[in-house]
Amino acid sequence: MTAKKAMTIAGSDSGGGAGIQADLKTFQELGVFGTSAITAVTAQNTLGVHGVYPMSADAVEKQIDAVIQDIGLDALKTGMLFSTEIIEAVASKIKEHNITNVIVDPVMIAKGGAPLLQEEAMGALKTSLLPLALVVTPNIPEAEAISGVTIKSVEDKEKAAKVIASFGVKNVLIKGGHDEGNKTIDLLYDGESFYTFTGQRIDTKDTHGTGCTFSAAMTAAIAKGGSVRVAAETAKQFIQAAIEDGINIGNGHGPTNHWAYKKRGKC
Ligand SMILES: Nc1ncnc2c1ncn2[C@@H]1O[C@H](COP(=O)(O)OP(=O)(O)OP(=O)(O)O)[C@@H](O)[C@H]1O
Numbered sequence: 155m156t157a158k159k160a161m162t163i164a165g166s167d168s169g170g171g172a173g174i175q176a177d178l179k180t181f182q183e184l185g186v187f188g189t190s191a192i193t194a195v196t197a198q199n200t201l202g203v204h205g206v207y208p209m210s211a212d213a214v215e216k217q218i219d220a221v222i223q224d225i226g227l228d229a230l231k232t233g234m235l236f237s238t239e240i241i242e243a244v245a246s247k248i249k250e251h252n253i254t255n256v257i258v259d260p261v262m263i264a265k266g267g268a269p270l271l272q273e274e275a276m277g278a279l280k281t282s283l284l285p286l287a288l289v290v291t292p293n294i295p296e297a298e299a300i301s302g303v304t305i306k307s308v309e310d311k312e313k314a315a316k317v318i319a320s321f322g323v324k325n326v327l328i329k330g331g332h333d334e335g336n337k338t339i340d341l342l343y344d345g346e347s348f349y350t351f352t353g354q355r356i357d358t359k360d361t362h363g364t365g366c367t368f369s370a371a372m373t374a375a376i377a378k379g380g381s382v383r384v385a386a387e388t389a390k391q392f393i394q395a396a397i398e399d400g401i402n403i404g405n406g407h408g409p410t411n412h413w414a415y416k417k418r419g420k421c
């Protein structure tokens with residue numbers, strides 16, 4: 155049989171809830187073969203980040219080349235990229251290999267507050283990576299940091315999405331996990347129209363890695379040939395199931411349940 159392939163370029167989370175680990179589990183659950191390039195090793199559990207050990211830009215480039223030269227890919231996502239050097243290395247590989255299905259999750263700060271992107275790397279994210287992306291999936295604080303727009307309403311999300319699109323990214327999906335109220339409203343802007351994907355907010359502390367899981371689910375759906383809108387719908391259902399069927403691991407912000415979606419017979 156043949157398989158669709160997705161690659162994640164992200165940090166390792168030893169606790170298994172976010173980063174590379176969340177991405178690969180999500181790819182697997184959605185029936186896509188997953189490969190990876192690790193940008194940093196984090197010593198991390200549900201209570202927080204205890205250490206960050208970045209890889210060299212050269213090591214990241216070699217991992218990307220090794221995968222592409224032999225295995226190939228149908229879609230690629232980025233997560234924690236940590237530094238300007240790593241962002242520039244990833245951007246130059248995307249260009250060199252002419253990759254168009256690029257999903258950028260602009261990971262900045264871990265749930266517990268640890269920085270996963272150096273402050274000075276924000277410029278490279280905006281000017282080198284966003285113009286190469288098919289989709290960018292910021293949460294509300296990330297969308298505020300990229301756009302400079304304070305977000306308190308759906309209208310604010312629309313305004314921020316337009317500013318983010320002006321950096322050259324084709325689709326902007328602002329996630330609503332940080333919304334106030336009992337709904338989570340994810341907003342997609344494709345350069346012309348706005349689409350919303352609304353979920354019931356689940357009252358739980360176990361939301362570690364929701365953003366990674368969401369963008370990985372979008373990446374898998376795009377690798378399988380889905381449109382960005384179909385991918386957003388799939389990702390919303392995947393994360394809703396994963397949070398709803400929580401698995402209660404660890405003493406802090408626990409991971410979500412990556413196998414809940416398949417267990418519900420969704421794929
Ligand atoms: N408590 C919740 N109940 C239902 N859906 C949620 C909840 N929290 C987040 N989501 C959904 O999960 C997805 C990820 O959104 P979120 O804004 O949490 O990303 P994030 O902050 O980048 O996540 P993380 O930093 O934990 O990886 C979105 O579809 C969002 O609507």
Ligand SMILES: Cc1ncc(COP(=O)(O)O)c(N)n1
Pocket residue numbers: 164165166167172173174196198233234261263264265266270361362363364365366
């Ligand atoms: C390696 C890595 N990548 C991403 C996140 C973001 O996830 P969260 O905001 O849930 O901490 C993380 N904690 N660790």
